[in-house]
Amino acid sequence: MTPAAHALAAIEVLTAIGERRAPAGQALKDWGASHRFAGSGDRARIASLTYDALRQRASIAWRMNADTPRALVLGALAFTRGLSVDEIAASFSGAAHAPEPPTEAERAAIAGASLDGAPAHVRGDYPEWLDGQLADVFGEERAEEGAALAARAPLDLRVNALKGDRDKALEQLSHLGAQATPLSPLGLRVPLTSDGRGPPVQAEPAHLKGLVEVQDEGSQLASLIAAAASGEQVVDFCAGAGGKTLALAAQMAGRGQIYAYDSDIRRMAPLHDRASRAGVKNLQIRTPRGKQDVLDDLEHRADLVFIDAPCTGAGTWRRNPDAKWRMRPGALEVRMAEQDAALDGGARLVKSGGRLVYVTCSLLDAENGKRVAAFLDRRPDFALVPAPEAAIAAGLPGLSRFAAGPGHFLFSPRRSGTDGFFVSVLRRA
Incomplete structure (x- = not known):
């Protein structure tokens, strides 16, 4: 053609x-x-x-x-x-x-x-009805933030520490022009062609053998901020296809136990093969079984509960541009209810002194800071971990410059060169 x-x-x-x-x-x-x-x-x-x-x-x-x-x-x-x-x-x-x-x-x-x-919504290429939502977060810079979300997304990979290090991956993917990402110590960025396409990395031996996974740098940072440690009991409460599950498992170096759960069993189907390819041995997949509580044995036992909450995806418009034009106000209200339910459902699993990490791939405060604030009103036994403290615990103190409020991180294409992600770390008293 x-x-x-x-x-x-x-x-x-x-x-x-x-x-x-x-x-x-x-x-x-x-x-x-x-x-x-x-x-x-x-x-x-x-x-x-x-x-x-x-x-x-x-x-x-x-x-x-x-x-x-x-x-x-x-x-x-x-x-x-x-x-x-x-x-x-x-x-x-x-x-x-x-x-x-x-x-x-x-x-x-x-x-x-x-x-x-x-007007700002035209210069920023987002629906007019969202102008107020984005103004609440970015003020007069909302058009510039929106324009960055309307650019092409890069092709990022995460190095699986269970199979090798970044130098090994860079060597194996040097023919693709892969370079280290600036923020994630596990990230690689592969150049796109002039028409915006990336090479078929899923066919590369490095991917087939589990050394690398396709994962945006922002998603990598969200997983790293959670600071999953060897020997911990970790629950990925909204695991989906398991991209962040695998990232957390690699941080644990095969020690401890990670449990993957999602309310929709269909979303988890790819995780079985992905975990096998990645060499993850300490994973239990808990699938829904009608009205049975398949997580009741984990109540008050988890050192870390990771909630990658269902959201509008307003931080991933670079990759799913049609989603922003199909989005309606009613969808935002549905997501907010789901986010509250996920926070409440995950919180019961956190042990005393344990951590609850709330993540969305959205830039809308209605899904982010406001959901965390509402949760803290319901659960005064939880408290925010200051962003600088969380960054140091993750071994990435430089991420504190992406702090948004007392205990939140906010990444965006314009600020960090990543997809849009919100991350908040909470600790149970």
């Missing part, structure tokens, strides 16, 4: 997303199923262009004076990929499998593109 055909396909996918309100991933899958002539490389390029258009949908629409799929693709090519209007016109020929040439209005919009006078 030609670049023009990729652009035409991206327009078709964006049309399907708008008409069916389908997630981008599903719309791309459906397009591929009905266009089987497209190879894996073609599908990847179409997906990359589609996501580029969605990341900056609001600012592209402002500059193009239109929010149509065609305008979004034209804007992504011009504003994200830096193509001139003449370069775009060279492939937008109107021939078979190519979009129609740019109109005079489209040429003028690209040539005179400007965000002067645009």
